[in-house]
Amino acid sequence: MNQLLPKYFGFDPATTTIRTEIIAGVSTFLTMAYILAVNPAILGITGMDKGALFATTAITSGIATLIMALYAKMPFGLAPGMGINAFFAYTVCLSMGHTWQFALTAVLLEGLIFILLTVTNVREKIVYSLPPSIQKAIGVGIGLFIAFIGLQNAGISVKNDATLVALGQIFQPSVLLVIVGLISTAVLLVKNIPGALLIGIAITTICxxxxxxxxxxxxxxxxxxxxxxxxxxxxxxxFTVDMVMVVFSFLFMDLFDTLGTLVSLLYKGGFVKDGKMPRMKESFFADAVGTTIGACMGTSAISTYVESAAGVSVGGKSGLTAFVIAVCFFLSLFFAPLFLSIPAQATAPVLILVGFLMISCIKEIDLDDYAEAIPAFICIITIPLTYSIANGIVFGLLSYVLINLISGKFKKIRIEMYLLSVFFIVMLLLH
Structure with missing residues (x-):
């Protein structure tokens, strides 16, 4: 056992324990298990069989996460990406009028292109072309994004036609349950109780x-x-124009959502040393192959999940955490009623607190250097306020290039930043 775990999962007993990895894996799974119910609900409106969607969501999530565990040896979970599945259903199928078979074909082509971009190191080069301040800002923005999702799931933040968002009805059972879960989980964190997030989910579910x-x-x-x-x-x-546009849209959304998520998780987990991010290519390979398999199985593109921060926050360091997540997905095929009994109110407090844990990266941004801080701030606020990690990266980098260019700080801008900026501007014009 002592030899197998390091070999297959990159497990290091000096930095973690088997117990910690198991708790981390279960914590991440429970915070992302909602995808088992949500993905069939979203894709089901296209006419796809919802029962089959449930099974394929669990299977593809398990397979992709297993690749992350064994090949990338990183503690991250993967599943059909939120936002991308909505684009699949509402835009490609309902708005553009295409069949779900057309959309699945586009996802397959996207997955194959992703594999090519990963093998040729293009995706890794894009990561390193982003300024360090923007890399760190992505994690902060995702933290606010996760917290915002948690507040929405809790019913604390609700839609308002005049102000976009407003305070929900606090004194109703569902919101009160979230508050109970939030306070009890926060107290467990303050007391440094191992597995605080997981225990918090269990307490809230029972309550x-x-x-x-x-x-x-x-x-x-x-x-x-x-x-x-x-x-x-x-x-x-x-070979139609519509297919090219849909594939390109899928590619852009998935590329920068996954890129942003992975960068933020690597910073949060303390994996980044001297600006170097370990096993990026292998991690990208997991979602590229996962997307290709997912298309064959019948679901939208696979992404690394921001909810993986739940496991990272409790100490998940190796592929063993991802292996536990994968096993949970496979088990969910047979224990669906048990997993689906966990209400959204039980995971909402964890999302809010994980959001808090994610914003710690802001301490590493030099807020006194406005040429670095202002683009970072634009990246941070754009992610939650446009509901898109990709948008945050786009506006963060564009503002970085423009501010430093006009300020005469030419040496800070590398050729890759100019090329990415041109690409982003073209995407915005086509949006």
Whole structure:
């Protein structure tokens, strides 16, 4: 065992323990398990079979995360990306009028291009072309983004036509349950209790029973077949203008969402040493292959999940954490009623607190150097306020180049930054 864990998972007993890795894996899985219910709900509006979608979501998430565990040896979970699945359903299928088979074909092509970009190190080069201040700002922005999602899931932040967002009804069972979970989990963190986030989820789930918010409809179920959506492609439209535009849109969204997430997680986990990010290529390979497999299985593109910060925050350091996440996804095929009984109110407090833990990177940004701080700030606020990690990277880098260029700080801007800026401007014009 002492030899197998380092060999297959990059496990280092000097920096972590098996118990910590297991807790980290379960914590991450529980914070991202909502995808098992949400992905079928979103993609199901296109006419895809929801039972098959549940099964393929669990299987593809498990496979992609297993690649992350064994090949990249990093503690991150992967699943169909939120936002990308909405673009798949609402834009490509409902708005543009294409079939879900057309959209799956586009995802397959995107996955194959991703593999090519990963093998040729293009994705890794893009990461290092971003200024260090923007790299760190991405983590802070994602922290606010995660917290915002948690507040929405909690019902604390609600839609308002006049101000976009407003305070929800606090004195209702669902919000009160979140507040109970938030306070109890925060106290566990203050007391340095191991597995605080996981224990917090369990406490909130149990407290949800008398509130009528936790519903357990059995423990075991038979996995539905994936046959209705397996390998359903539409090849006759492969050379159309619409296919090119959809593939390009998928590629752009997934490329920079995953890039931003991975960079922030590497900083949060303390993996970055002297500006060097370990095993980037291998980590990118996991989502590239996962996306390709996902298209074959019948789901939208696979991404590294920001919720992985939950596991990183409790000490997950190796691929063993990802292995635990993968096992949980595979088990969910048979224990769907149990996993789906965890209410959104139980994971919302964890998302809010993980958001707090993520913003610690702001301490590493030189706020006295306005040429660095202002672009970083623009990146930070754009991520949650436009609901997109990719948008934060775009506006962060563009503002960095323009501010430093006009200020006469030419030496700070590398040729790669100019090239990326031109690419971003073209994307904005096509948006």
């Amino acid at each position: 949800g029973i008398p509130f009528g918010l936790t519903h357990l409809d059995g423990f075991v179920s038979t996995p539905p077949s994936v046959e209705p959506i397996f390998m359903k492609f539409e090849w006759h439209n492969i």
